[in-house]
Amino acid sequence: MINCKTNQFLEDLHHYVPGQSIADIKQKYQLNQVVKLASNENPLGPSVVLDEIKESIDAERYPDTTGLALRQALASQLTISPDNIVCGNGSDELMTMLSQVFLNSTKSIVTADCTFSVYEFVASTCGAKTIKVPLQDNTYDLGAILDAVDDTTSLVFIANPNNPTGTLCSHNEIELFLEKLPSNVVLVLDEAYIEFANESVRPLASQLLHKYPNLIVLRTFSKLYGLAAYRLGYAMANAELIQLINKVKPPFNVNSMAYEAGVKALEKSEFIKKSLHVNEKGKQRLYQFFNELELNYEASEANFIYVELNRSARDFCNECLKHGLILRPLTSFGRPNAIRVTIGTESDLDFFETVFKSVWKV
Ligand SMILES: Cc1ncc(COP(=O)(O)O)c(C=O)c1O
Known part of the structure; x- marks a missing residue:
């Protein structure tokens, strides 16, 4: 029995539940083909392959601490400054860095009751409380979130589009929210899937950032750009807030390959166009499939669809695993009868439909 003085908050931590791995399922069920539609990765593969970046990596050197080249490339696309x-x-x-900057055991965060679990996880590691506001019609209830903000609240986390429901708060809704949010509370707008959302209504981060110094927008290269394995994301905010985050940033947190891949990925307009096209086509096909089975689903602004099964999602997904299909039961999100399906390629969806139908009938 170890007897160390651990962080007192560890006891209450609920570990993140990741999607199952293809290799594990192949081995467990002795399968040749496994299709994973569980972690909202890009079904077309990576936007940048290793061969494209290997020449520019000096593996014996430490990475650039701040990734200046990538910040400059992003800044010119987003019409903000690299200092943002x-x-x-x-x-x-x-998110972990934000918890270090803003949270401790006297503070709280406010978020939704059915959303990305890492918000609560990072808050718990510092002993901060998570106030969870129920979704309304599977969408963030911004009015109720404002009502839930109190003197202890340092951060509000909004996933936009929301994971797992795929619903979106519009530019106007977010702006109205920011108008009413106390200026000493920071809104963390997590836009991991924003590139898939309807352009005419989605928030314009650069416009909002110029107006609201208490806004932080998070983006990732893991989804549209297909670079989940590299581990690359970024935060945009007022330069003073960025300086606060830099205070806790580990000096070499992002590796050189990720930085190089990020710069290259921003130039891949054909890949991006194709990914969005495949996503839209797959989405319409899945809507039709769920309509035929008379299953309720949520119209999605992301690269996944939330579906109500009206039976145990865990049992259903476990059965699908035996046939080589990995889906995401939403039990850990508090929706034990719902699943989340990542939108795949045509052949992924052929496989999905075949397995889904046969398991559904059993
Ligand atoms: C809403 C949301 N935010 C953030 C992330 C994490 O992204 P990253 O791979 O950049 O850590 C995910 C991953 O699934 C997500 O669903």
Whole structure:
């Protein structure tokens, strides 16, 4: 029995539940083909392959501490300054840094009751409380979130589009929210899936950032750009807030390959166009499939669909695993009868439909 003086908050931590791995399922069920539609990765693969970046990596050197080249490339696309950007080892790491900057055991965060679990996780590691506001019609209830903010609240986390429901708060809704949010509370707008959302209504981060110094926008290269394994995300905010994050940023948190891949990925307009096209086509096909089975689903602004099964999602997904299909039961999100399906390629969806139908009938 170890007897160390651990962080007192560890006892209450609920570990993040990741999607299952293809290799594990192949081995467990002795399968040749496994399709994973569980972690909202890009089904087309990476936007940048290793061969494209290997020449520019000096593996014996430490990475650039701030990733200046990537921040400059992002800044010119987003019409902000590189001083408004800090990069992280995935946007997950930026959430950890935010908890270090803003939270302790006297503070709280406010978020939704059915959303990305890392918000609560990072708050718990510092002993901060998480106030969870129920979704309304599977969408963030911004009015109720404002009502839930109190003197202890340092951060509000909004996933936009929301994971797992795929719903979006519009530019106007977010702006109205920011108008009413006390200026000493920071809104963390997590835009991991924003590139998939309807352009005419989604928030314009650069416009909002110029107006609201208490806004932090998080983005990632893990989804649209297909670079989840590299671990690369970034935060955009007022330069003073970025400086605060830089105070806790580990000096070499992002590796050189990720920085190089990020710069290259921003130039891949054809890949991006194709990814969005495949996503839209797959989404319409899945809507039709769920309509035929008379299953309720949420219209999605992301690269996944939330579906109500009206039966145990865990049992259903476990059965699908035996046939080589990895889906995400939403039990850990507090929705034991719902699943989340990542939108795949045509052949992924052929496989999905075949397995889904056969398991559904059993
Ligand atoms: C809403 C949301 N935010 C952030 C992330 C994490 O992204 P990253 O891979 O950049 O850590 C995810 C990953 O699934 C997510 O769903």
